[in-house]
Structures are given as C-alpha cells and as structure tokens.
Amino acid sequence: MISTFRKGSVLACILLAGIVSGQSSPSEGIPVTDPLVIAKCGSCHATDDHGIMQRISWERTTPEGWQDVLKRMVLVNGISVTPPEARTIVKYLSARHGLAPEEAQPVMYDVERRIHVETSIPSENLGKDCARCHTFARALSWRRSSDDWKQFMSIHTARYKVKDGAEALAFLTKAAPLHTPEWDAWSARTSRPTLTGRWLVTASILGRGKYFGEMKVDPAGDDEFNTTVHLTSVNDGSSLVRSGRSAVYGGYAWRGRSKGNEPADTARDDPSSELREVLWIAPDQSTAEGRWFWGEYQEFGFDVQLRRPSPDPMLTVVDRSSLKTGSQANRIRLIGDSLPAQVRPADLNFGPGVSVRRIVSRTGSEVIAEVDVAADAHPGKRDVALGRSVLPGALAIYDRVDYIKVAPESAMAAFGNQTHARGYQQFEAIGYQNGPDGKAHTDDDVELGPMDVTWSMEVFYAAQGANSDVVGKVSSTGFFTPVSDGPNNNFDVWVTATAKSEKDKNGKLLAGKAYLVVTVPTYTFNGRQYVRDLDRWVDDGPAPK
Amino acid sequence: MKIVWFTLLAVAGAAFGHHGFAAFDKNAEVTLQGTVTEFHFVNPHCIVEFEVKDDKGQVQKWSGELTSPVHLSPRGWNATSLEPGDKLSITGWPARNGVHSLWVTKVVSNGKELKIGGGN
Numbered sequence: 083m084i085s086t087f088r089k090g091s092v093l094a095c096i097l098l099a100g101i102v103s104g105q106s107s108p109s110e111g112i113p114v115t116d117p118l119v120i121a122k123c124g125s126c127h128a129t130d131d132h133g134i135m136q137r138i139s140w141e142r143t144t145p146e147g148w149q150d151v152l153k154r155m156v157l158v159n160g161i162s163v164t165p166p167e168a169r170t171i172v173k174y175l176s177a178r179h180g181l182a183p184e185e186a187q188p189v190m191y192d193v194e195r196r197i198h199v200e201t202s203i204p205s206e207n208l209g210k211d212c213a214r215c216h217t218f219a220r221a222l223s224w225r226r227s228s229d230d231w232k233q234f235m236s237i238h239t240a241r242y243k244v245k246d247g248a249e250a251l252a253f254l255t256k257a258a259p260l261h262t263p264e265w266d267a268w269s270a271r272t273s274r275p276t277l278t279g280r281w282l283v284t285a286s287i288l289g290r291g292k293y294f295g296e297m298k299v300d301p302a303g304d305d306e307f308n309t310t311v312h313l314t315s316v317n318d319g320s321s322l323v324r325s326g327r328s329a330v331y332g333g334y335a336w337r338g339r340s341k342g343n344e345p346a347d348t349a350r351d352d353p354s355s356e357l358r359e360v361l362w363i364a365p366d367q368s369t370a371e372g373r374w375f376w377g378e379y380q381e382f383g384f385d386v387q388l389r390r391p392s393p394d395p396m397l398t399v400v401d402r403s404s405l406k407t408g409s410q411a412n413r414i415r416l417i418g419d420s421l422p423a424q425v426r427p428a429d430l431n432f433g434p435g436v437s438v439r440r441i442v443s444r445t446g447s448e449v450i451a452e453v454d455v456a457a458d459a460h461p462g463k464r465d466v467a468l469g470r471s472v473l474p475g476a477l478a479i480y481d482r483v484d485y486i487k488v489a490p491e492s493a494m495a496a497f498g499n500q501t502h503a504r505g506y507q508q509f510e511a512i513g514y515q516n517g518p519d520g521k522a523h524t525d526d527d528v529e530l531g532p533m534d535v536t537w538s539m540e541v542f543y544a545a546q547g548a549n550s551d552v553v554g555k556v557s558s559t560g561f562f563t564p565v566s567d568g569p570n571n572n573f574d575v576w577v578t579a580t581a582k583s584e585k586d587k588n589g590k591l592l593a594g595k596a597y598l599v600v601t602v603p604t605y606t607f608n609g610r611q612y613v614r615d616l617d618r619w620v621d622d623g624p625a626p627k
Numbered sequence: 628m629k630i631v632w633f634t635l636l637a638v639a640g641a642a643f644g645h646h647g648f649a650a651f652d653k654n655a656e657v658t659l660q661g662t663v664t665e666f667h668f669v670n671p672h673c674i675v676e677f678e679v680k681d682d683k684g685q686v687q688k689w690s691g692e693l694t695s696p697v698h699l700s701p702r703g704w705n706a707t708s709l710e711p712g713d714k715l716s717i718t719g720w721p722a723r724n725g726v727h728s729l730w731v732t733k734v735v736s737n738g739k740e741l742k743i744g745g746g747n
Contacts, residue, residue, distance in 0.1 A: 199669075199670055199696055199697075200697060201696050201697060201700040201705075202700075203697055203700070203701075204701075205701055206697075206698060206701050206744065209697050209698070209701075213697060491667070491669045492669040492670040492671065521707055521710070522707075522710075523668075523706035523707055524706075524707060542690070542728070595665075595667065596669075597667060597669045597670070597671070597672075597674070599671060
C-alpha cells in the first residue's frame with residue numbers, strides 16, 4: 083500500500099505546475115478525461131474547461147515513463163494512490179498520452195533492459211546533457227510541446243546541473259514534438275488489442291541457443307491476458323512450460339510477468355525463472371517482438387518473436403546457422419507449423435549453390451533434409467523457403483571464418499554475497515566471414531552463428547597482472563560468475579573466446595574478446611522494498627485475479 | 628534499483644568513463660611508433676592493441692585506452708577506424724605501474740591524425 087507522506091512538498095508540485103502559463107495553444111493539448119487522473123493530479127495540475135491539464139496534456143511517453151512520473155509524484159510530491167489506482171492511471175496515460183508504435187520501436191531497447199551502445203547520439207553536447215546520467219533513449223521516450231520541453235529543461239538544469247541545455251532543447255523540441263503524424267494516425271486507429279488465441283514463438287538465449295514453441299493467450303479482461311507458453315530447445319530438445327499474465331498498454335505495449343510451471347533450479351540463469359515480459363506488438367497485431375528477462379540486473383533474457391499462425395505452412399526456425407561451401411549431406415532441420423503432408427526436395431529452396439539431396443523425415447511441425455553446398459557457392463546469407471513460407475536470411479553459406487566476435491562485446495557484472503545480489507554475465511562466441519568489402523567489422527559481414535571455443539579471462543590495465551581469481555570465473559560455456567563481495571571494487575577484464583579449430587591466415591587460432599567491467603553490487607537503503615513496490619504497476623504486470 | 632543498474636550500464640554504454648586517470652602518469656607523455664594488431668570499439672573505453680619494436684628490435688605488445696564510442700562517434704570513428712596492419716604513431720600517458728598500457732591523447736594512423744576530443 084502506498085502511503086501519503088511529504089505533504090509539504092505538494093507546494094513544490096503546485097509551484098511547478100503553476101509555471102505553465104504560456105503553454106502552446108490549448109487546442110493542441112491532449113484533454114484529460116479520466117476521473118481518477120483528474121482527482122489525483124488535478125489538485126496541482128489545473129484543468130481548463132476543455133479538459134486541458136497543466137503539464138500532463140502536453141506530454142506523451144511509454145508505460146515505464148508514466149510509472150516513473152507517478153513514482154516521483156508519490157515520493158517527492160506526496161500524492162497518495164493505491165496500487166490498483168496507480169495501475170489504472172498508468173494504463174490510461176499510456177493509452178491516451180502514449181507513444182505510437184513507430185515512435186516506441188526505436189527506443190524499445192531501453193525498456194527491454196538491453197545492453198545497447200548508443201552510437202547515434204547526434205552530438206557530443208547532447209551526449210553530455212542527456213546520456214551522462216541515463217540512456218539517450220530515455221529522453222527520446224518522451225514527446226512534449228515546445229513549451230513543455232522548455233519547462234522540462236529548466237527543471238533539469240536546476241536539479242541536475244545541466245550546464246547548457248540549449249542544444250538539447252532545440253534538438254528535442256524538433257525531434258520529439260507532442261504531435262507527430264505517427265501519433266495522430268495511431269491515436270485515431272488504436273483499438274483494443276485482440277490477441278486471444280495461439281501464437282507461434284521463436285526465441286533465443288545467449289549461450290543456450292534457439293527455442294521454438296507456442297503461446298496460448300486467453301483474455302483476462304480490460305486489455306489483460308493470461309498466457310501459457312511451451313518452448314523447446316533446438317539444441318538439446320529440453321522443454322519448458324511457462325504461465326503468466328500480461329497487460330497491453332496503448333494497444334501494442336505488452337508488459338507482463340511469467341514463470342516456469344516447474345520450479346526453477348538454483349542456477350540463476352535457469353530459463354524457468356520468473357521473468358518480466360516486454361513486447362512490441364506490430365500495429366497489425368500479426369507479430370510481436372521483444373525481450374523476456376530476469377536476474378537481479380536483468381542480465382538474463384530471451385530474445386522473443388511471436389507470429390500468428392495461419393492455415394498455410396509456416397516455417398519458424400532452422401536448426402543450423404551456417405553451412406560451409408563444399409560440404410555434403412548436411413542434415414538440416416526446418417521447424418514450423420502446419421507443414422504439408424508431402425514434402426519433396428523441390429519444395430525446399432535454400433538459394434543458389436545449395437541443393438537438396440533428399441528429405442530424411444517430416445511431420446506436421448518439422449522437416450529434416452539433407453543438403454549439399456557447392457564448392458563454388460557464393461558466401462552470404464540465404465533465405466530458406468518451403469513453398470511460399472520464407473525465412474529471410476536464415477542460413478549463411480561461408481568458405482572461411484574470418485573472425486570471432488564475443489557477444490556482448492562489453493558488459494558489466496557485480497560482486498555479491500548473501501546480502502548483495504551478484505550480477506552474472508553469459509557470453510557467446512559468434513563467427514563471421516568478411517563481406518564483399520573484405521573488411522572485418524563492417525555491415526556487410528556475414529554472421530555464421532555460435533562457434534566452438536574455449537574461454538579464458540585476463541585482468542588488464544591498472545590492475546594488470548592481478549590474478550583473475552580475485553574477480554571471478556568464466557565457465558567452459560562462457561558463463562561468468564563473480565566472486566563474493568569483498569574489498570575489491572572494480573576490475574576491467576578481457577573475456578576471451580579462442581576457437582578450437584578455426585585459424586587465421588597465419589595459422590593462429592582465431593580469438594575474440596569482450597570487455598567486462600566487474601564492479602560493486604547495487605547497494606540499497608532500508609526503504610528498498612517500499613521503493614520497489616512503486617515499480618510494480620508496470621514491471622510486475624497486472625495484479626493476480 | 629533495477630533501473631539504476633541499467634542506468635549504470637547505459638552510462639558505461641553511452642558516455643563517460645568508469646574510472647579516472649590516476650593510473651596514468653600525465654607528466655610522462657610518450658609517443659610510440661607501432662602497428663595495430665586489434666581495435667576494440669567498445670564501452671566503456673575503446674582499446675587499440677599494437678606492437679612496438681624496442682631498441683633491440685624485439686616486439687613489445689602495447690595497448691592504448693581511449694574514450695568511449697559515444698565520444699568518438701561524432702568525430703567519425705567506428706569499428707574500422709583502426710585496422711590490423713595500420714601504421715600507428717600514438718601519444719599518451721603511460722601506466723604508472725609500468726605495464727605496456729597508456730591513456731591515448733593523440734592518434735596518427737597511416738599518417739593521418741584521428742581526432743579524439745576530451746572525456747574519459
């Protein structure tokens with residue numbers, strides 16, 4: 083239960099809300115019509131006769147953005163809301179003052195809690211003004227009127243000592259206005275999501291490989307859904323069943339929580355663990371994609387794609403990522419839905435240079451074929467097709483491995499103990515062949531899939547020469563476990579993957595490196611649980627019924 | 628606190644360094660001539676690995692630490708700005724503990740200076 087406190091700070095809220103005179107034309111604001119929002123916010127944010135509410139009518143953002151605002155209003159400005167009220171407010175604001183799907187998609191990595199290198203920040207000043215404290219995506223998760231951006235920047239300058247926000251203000255006013263063609267179109271067409279039924283699921287976990295299966299979605303009222311997911315590992319055939327509950331905000335933003343029907347084991351990376359689901363549902367509601375993640379630092383996760391099945395045959399995943407030129411009788415497993423009763427070699431197409439020798443077996447959900455790759459096949463990605471069902475770029479043809487990249491290339495882990503949770507990190511070694519430009523690390527390079535490697539660690543720089551045992555261990559599968567929390571506070575470490583067989587032109591085994599920072603855990607204060615409760619309106623999905 | 632952690636990652640992933648310059652001797656700037664062996668355009672710091680021949684012709688392995696990709700990207704840097712085999716003249720502050728590492732203050736690759744800018 084959220085309690086009221088810091089009533090005195092309501093005055094500050096009033097003052098902040100009160101400086102909105104001079105807003106853009108009221109006709110451009112988004113009216114606030116929800117009685118609960120008016121009741122809870124209206125004492126500070128005045129509303130005019132047209133339902134235009136100070137600040138709120140001039141802003142749009144994600145469910146997480148509104149959750150943060152409400153959390154701040156509780157903690158700083160002393161409003162009192164119950165968890166059900168909070169969920170209702172966040173749901174309303176996310177729908178009526180949200181982002182269009184096209185606006186949300188470029189910044190989904192933020193709410194999906196991905197490690198993401200933001201190299202597209204337009205200028206160094208914008209990096210300093212915004213990304214010094216948070217992701218740049220967080221700024222671009224908002225849309226505001228020009229006046230509201232000015233107020234936002236004024237408050238940011240005062241609170242966070244932004245030295246010169248003029249460039250950021252000019253950029254955000256232009257790049258993230260309140261009204262956009264995308265929002266106008268989406269707010270006119272958005273409707274209740276009709277997601278009930280069966281969905282095909284493909285997923286992958288770093289270090290564990292691909293999964294396939296299906297999700298059953300049942301309505302639970304008010305844009306909320308109960309789910310059951312069956313997943314099977316492509317690598318080892320192991321299966322897991324997950325049950326969950328999710329809410330959809332604004333017609334497309336899936337936020338939920340699920341857990342395995344079998345208890346998770348003690349391994350922190352067990353994919354049966356309870357996890358958070360964040361999905362972006364395509365505007366036509368035929369597909370969805372996102373991340374299902376868990377761990378104290380959200381370091382574990384499925385990359386997930388959902389597709390609605392159709393009566394027609396549909397391929398979903400191929401078990402092989404790449405085949406080498408000149409290789410013969412390669413067994414390749416095509417997994418899908420409603421696959422035809424008869425499959426001939428001619429029904430399969432792997433692109434130029436790859437011929438189907440025979441069909442080994444088939445069922446309604448998979449076809450196993452034997453294929454040959456011509457010695458002179460041109461290296462590159464191939465679409466895989468069964469009839470009219472096509473998996474774009476699902477298979478790579480290569481004649482050599484030019485380099486290994488470790489994913490993620492940079493990461494963070496945390497020392498920990500029984501009091502402070504450790505942060506782990508799974509690594510995976512991916513092979514690449516240079517593309518037509520002959521250069522490594524360029525956009526035309528061909529990804530070949532996971533490589534068979536050995537893992538090692540090396541402490542570097544200021545602590546160079548230090549024994550990596552004081553930092554942690556990386557397992558034979560690329561899983562890093564930090565040591566217990568202690569006097570150590572920060573180490574920079576190379577995590578190196580060395581190929582077991584692939585060599586460079588000088589005969590040296592290929593190797594790739596990841597830059598891992600192992601640092602202190604998140605130290606929290608006594609109010610931790612209380613503050614965490616404030617994150618649960620969106621983070622935990624809808625309340626159980 | 629989950630968001631705080633992610634923010635930490637984002638900071639590492641976006642902008643400013645996770646450590647200061649105390650490990651490097653700012654008063655002992657050196658310039659080395661070498662050949663690039665690897666370049667890592669990663670957070671929190673880009674790293675160039677290179678080989679230098681000492682007075683006796685022996686090859687020494689060095690590494691140079693630069694600022695983050697978010698600082699370098701606006702100046703035109705990317706993952707292929709330095710490639711294996713590139714001839715390098717690299718200036719920087721050497722590590723105080725004597726290891727073959729330095730904080731890079733100037734890079735000239737194949738005769739062309741690549742601007743770095745500030746920030747750690």
